[in-house]
Amino acid sequence: NYFSETSITSARASVMIYDDNSKKWVPSGTSSGLSKVHIFKHVTNNTFRVVGRKLQDHEVVINCVILKTLKYNQATTTFHQWRDNKHVYGLNFSSKEDADSFARAMVYALEVL
Numbered sequence: 001n002y003f004s005e006t007s008i009t010s011a012r013a014s015v016m017i018y019d020d021n022s023k024k025w026v027p028s029g030t031s032s033g034l035s036k037v038h039i040f041k042h043v044t045n046n047t048f049r050v051v052g053r054k055l056q057d058h059e060v061v062i063n064c065v066i067l068k069t070l071k072y073n074q075a076t077t078t079f080h081q082w083r084d085n086k087h088v089y090g091l092n093f094s095s096k097e098d099a100d101s102f103a104r105a106m107v108y109a110l111e112v113l
């Protein structure tokens with residue numbers, strides 16, 4: 001429930017998904033734009049997930065579990081990416097500071113999983 005997860009970071013980014021057919025990054029959700037992207041830690045079972053909601057209409061544009069095997073690729077200072085069995089996700093951060101703080105939290109989660 002709401003109180004069983006706590007946010008360990010939030011960052012502003014546009015959430016992208018790689019479209020294998022067109023070989024292009026496309027915005028996740030119904031339109032492009034910035035989202036608030038959190039890493040939530042489940043307080044009791046030590047699991048983590050990435051949840052992002054559009055700033056404008058709160059549409060959930062990413063909701064993916066962070067597995068211990070996740071390879072977090074910081075492709076550029078403001079574009080980070082990772083895969084799961086279905087998608088390749090890209091976060092195009094609005095600033096280097098947002099990217100750094102998100103990456104620190106992701107690396108922490110991957111260390112404690």
Ligand SMILES: CC(=O)N[C@@H](Cc1ccccc1Cl)C(=O)N1CCC[C@]12C=C[C@@H]1CC[C@@H](C(=O)N3CC[C@@H]4C=C[C@H]5[C@H](C)C[C@@H](C(=O)O)N5C(=O)[C@H]43)N1C2=O
Nearest residue numbers: 016018025071072073075076079081082083088089090092
């Ligand atoms: C083994 C493996 O899976 N490897 C993945 C990466 C990875 C490694 C290790 C662990 C996990 C993952 Cl996921 C990979 O390489 N993948 C995953 C799918 C796509 C890609 C494949 C080829 C291209 C080539 C170029 C690059 C790309 O996409 N880059 C570069 C930065 C650059 C920054 C911003 C975005 C911008 C939003 C729009 C667009 C623009 O700039 O116009 N753009 C980009 O062009 C963005 N690629 C990739 O990332």
